[in-house]
Amino acid sequence: MKYNFDALITGGGASGLMCAIAAKRHDPKLNVAVIEKNERVGKKLLSTGNGRCNLTNMNISSDRYCGSLNTEKLFEKYDAEYLLTVFKSLGLLTYADSEQRVYPVSRQASSVLDVLRFACERYGVEIFCGEQIKSLKRENGGFRIKTAENEFFGRKLVIACGSKAAPKLGGNASGADYLKNLGLSIEPFKPALCPIQVKSGVLKSLKGLRAAGMVSLLRNGRAVKEEKGEIQFADGALSGICVFNLSLYAKSGDIISIDLLPDYSEKEIYNILKKNKELFAKQTSDNLFTGILQKRLAQAVMKQSGTSDFSLTCGELTDEQIKKAVKEVKGIDFPVTQLSGFEQAQCAKGGVRASELTESFESRRVKNLFVCGEAVDICGECGGFNLHFAFVSGMIVGEQL
Numbered sequence: 001m002k003y004n005f006d007a008l009i010t011g012g013g014a015s016g017l018m019c020a021i022a023a024k025r026h027d028p029k030l031n032v033a034v035i036e037k038n039e040r041v042g043k044k045l046l047s048t049g050n051g052r053c054n055l056t057n058m059n060i061s062s063d064r065y066c067g068s069l070n071t072e073k074l075f076e077k078y079d080a081e082y083l084l085t086v087f088k089s090l091g092l093l094t095y096a097d098s099e100q101r102v103y104p105v106s107r108q109a110s111s112v113l114d115v116l117r118f119a120c121e122r123y124g125v126e127i128f129c130g131e132q133i134k135s136l137k138r139e140n141g142g143f144r145i146k147t148a149e150n151e152f153f154g155r156k157l158v159i160a161c162g163s164k165a166a167p168k169l170g171g172n173a174s175g176a177d178y179l180k181n182l183g184l185s186i187e188p189f190k191p192a193l194c195p196i197q198v199k200s201g202v203l204k205s206l207k208g209l210r211a212a213g214m215v216s217l218l219r220n221g222r223a224v225k226e227e228k229g230e231i232q233f234a235d236g237a238l239s240g241i242c243v244f245n246l247s248l249y250a251k252s253g254d255i256i257s258i259d260l261l262p263d264y265s266e267k268e269i270y271n272i273l274k275k276n277k278e279l280f281a282k283q284t285s286d287n288l289f290t291g292i293l294q295k296r297l298a299q300a301v302m303k304q305s306g307t308s309d310f311s312l313t314c315g316e317l318t319d320e321q322i323k324k325a326v327k328e329v330k331g332i333d334f335p336v337t338q339l340s341g342f343e344q345a346q347c348a349k350g351g352v353r354a355s356e357l358t359e360s361f362e363s364r365r366v367k368n369l370f371v372c373g374e375a376v377d378i379c380g381e382c383g384g385f386n387l388h389f390a391f392v393s394g395m396i397v398g399e400q401l
């Protein structure tokens with residue numbers, strides 16, 4: 001079949017669906033189509049926030065993002081309240097948790113997708129699923145897309161295909177590839193918000209363990225980024241939200257240093273360990289952190305501090321050994337080898353460079369071509385920042401169509 005539309009939106013994810021709704025709300029007469037390669041729209045959206053969808057954050061600010069796009073001005077208007085007003089008008093009730101992360105009150109990502117899907121239906125957005133794009137070309141000031149079954153012409157085109165992150169949920173580089181073919185400059189995708197692979201003699205013994213602490217990303221001895229939270233010790237890698245946030249900045253050669261007792265100073269810990277030396281005098285030295293750290297973690301800290309002879313008793317530990325244990329618990333180091341791959345990444349850095357786009361995300365080079373969501377070179381931290389950008393950029397583009 002051959003179709004003619006005012007606007008074609010490739011990608012029925014967070015940004016594409018919001019873009020279609022905004023376009024129809026802005027101009028109900030517009031003929032808008034969403035072309036989605038999956039059998040249904042919003043597959044990734046359903047997996048977000050552990051199935052609960054952390055759709056925005058009450059503290060949206062540009063310093064929670066990296067990439068070539070400067071969002072400072074954008075977020076002055078398009079903050080969380082703006083987005084939540086839109087979602088409320090679509091029927092979604094939300095709440096913010098103690099860390100200001102916003103979720104639907106239903107605690108189900110499907111509620112977010114449902115209000116978007118039903119709005120598309122209500123406003124008359126045409127959705128084509130299971131469409132594999134074979135070719136995408138400029139034609140007569142517009143764009144022609146051919147899929148295995150159909151042919152679409154649109155006066156305007158929106159690339160809302162996301163990034164390469166999470167390929168099982170539809171992630172791929174096709175959006176960036178289309179844009180590259182249309183002459184736009186692209187920053188290659190790199191995995192982000194993912195576990196960080198590290199090498200360490202003690203990591204194997206910690207596998208499966210979770211601990212609270214402060215993680216610092218060190219480069220040439222200086223902290224690039226610090227985060228407090230739960231660290232997960234995995235197979236050859238560190239994981240957890242705080243580690244994911246470091247992954248936005250980490251590269252091979254950096255060091256992740258974990259402070260396992262961030263609420264205590266070195267002096268306080270020293271005094272506690274001196275007391276423990278007496279309390280647990282007859283126990284083996286790996287019991288020095290009894291009542292403070294999980295056993296396996298305590299053993300790793302002692303080992304890293306040089307006390308690997310656990311036949312010593314706590315009472316036999318020298319002052320020097322206790323001081324080294326203090327240093328280690330305040331900064332146990334894991335050298336970074338690389339980031340985990342796209343399969344484990346929630347997002348990707350890279351995409352179309354900001355210099356290619358106007359403030360309303362239209363291409364400066366190719367008239368009537370727009371980009372929104374993760375296809376743009378911007379990536380936020382965990383906490384609702386990426387969906388926020390996907391939704392608001394989709395909205396801004398929709399209003400231009």
Ligand SMILES: Cc1cc2nc3c(=O)[nH]c(=O)nc-3n(C[C@H](O)[C@H](O)[C@H](O)COP(=O)(O)OP(=O)(O)OC[C@H]3O[C@@H](n4cnc5c(N)ncnc54)[C@H](O)[C@@H]3O)c2cc1C
Pocket residue numbers: 010011012013014015016035036037038041042043044045047048049050053054055056131133160161162163165166169170171172174175345346347372373374375383384385386387388390
């Ligand atoms: C497991 C997981 C959990 C996450 N949790 C959160 C969270 O809680 N909060 C948060 O803010 N962010 C979260 N994110 C990130 C967030 O999901 C993305 O940043 C956001 O979905 C990006 O929106 P988008 O519209 O750009 O891309 P997507 O939502 O990925 O949508 C792109 C759509 O385009 C389709 N597509 C791709 N290529 C083509 C093509 N060639 N033709 C047609 N269609 C195509 C895809 O199938 C997809 O449906 C999470 C990501 C993952 C993987």
